[in-house]
Amino acid sequence: MSRRTIMLVDDEKEIIKLMEIYLQNEGYILLKASDGVEALEILEKHSVDLIIMDVMMPRMDGMEACMKIRETRELPIILLSAKNQDIDKISGLSLGADDYVTKPFNPLELIARVKSHLRRYKQFGRSPNADNTLIEIDDLSINIATHKVTIDGEEVKLTPREFAILQLMASNRGIVFSMDRIYQEVWNEPFMESRNTVMVHIRKLREKIEPDPRAPRYIKTVWGIGYKIDPD
Incomplete structure (x- = not known):
């Protein structure tokens, strides 16, 4: 089975390092970006199965990047943010995110969410071998x-x-x-x-x-x- 590729988008190096340790232990291939602009550039060059992206970043924040990604791609997007109000979560989901995780977060919970999204995307996403229903x-x-x-x-x-x-x-x-x-x-x-x-x-x-x-x-x-x- 081919390894899944996950892109981490965050300007906090400590957060990137933390997620990197846990995700690499699960066997995922990782790509890293420090803001939305860099994330979009990476998407143009690489195939990505899931994105974990911070909301507050320089140049282009996670909300704007999420909107731009959704114009052309359907891959799962998990937003990270220190904002934990319902209105913030609703805003993120309304812009096309599949999930919203507040900081600080439990890395094991994040891993569980990643697996759930990838499993669900595989089940409901494009599959050339699926029945033509x-x-x-x-x-x-x-x-x-x-x-x-x-x-x-x-x-x-x-x-x-x-x-x-x-x-x-x-x-x-x-x-x-x-x-x-x-x-x-x-x-x-x-x-x-x-x-x-x-x-x-x-x-x-x-x-x-x-x-x-x-x-x-x-x-x-x-x-x-x-x-x-x-x-x-």
Whole structure:
């Protein structure tokens, strides 16, 4: 099995060294950058499977870099920040990050999150050997094999998490999924975080696939319980 490549983006050398020790022990190939500009330059030259990126950095911070990366790439992004308010986490997730870890962090917890994201990305990401399964709901088309989603023939770019949530509900139409269950199924770990994480991903997903996110056509809210996609 090929080794996964992780890019570490942080201007604090001590943080880089700490993550480097733990990630190398797990057998990952590491690339390092000190700010968003350098990270984008590395992405143009190297194949990267996951990014761990600090929010506060010179030249280009993690938030701006995350937005630019999401314009062309779907790989998992974990943001690091000393800011631990919900609004900061929501902002990061809204810009396309898959996870948000506050400093100081437990290196073993970060490793667990990295493994979870890589495992989930492999399961829901592009796979040339996957079955060519196509799910169609009115004008919405979801190709499981190519990780491609289209609305009325126009392709919609989703992050791996957004695609995983959509695939989960589209493959189980009529079933109501609570936020706890969505988190457990998609993040592949016990539900311990704020429900804001799931809510932000649902909101971003609706903004991309719904003609009118305020009156959802595909992802319906079942008040007090969760979300579902109705059967045909």
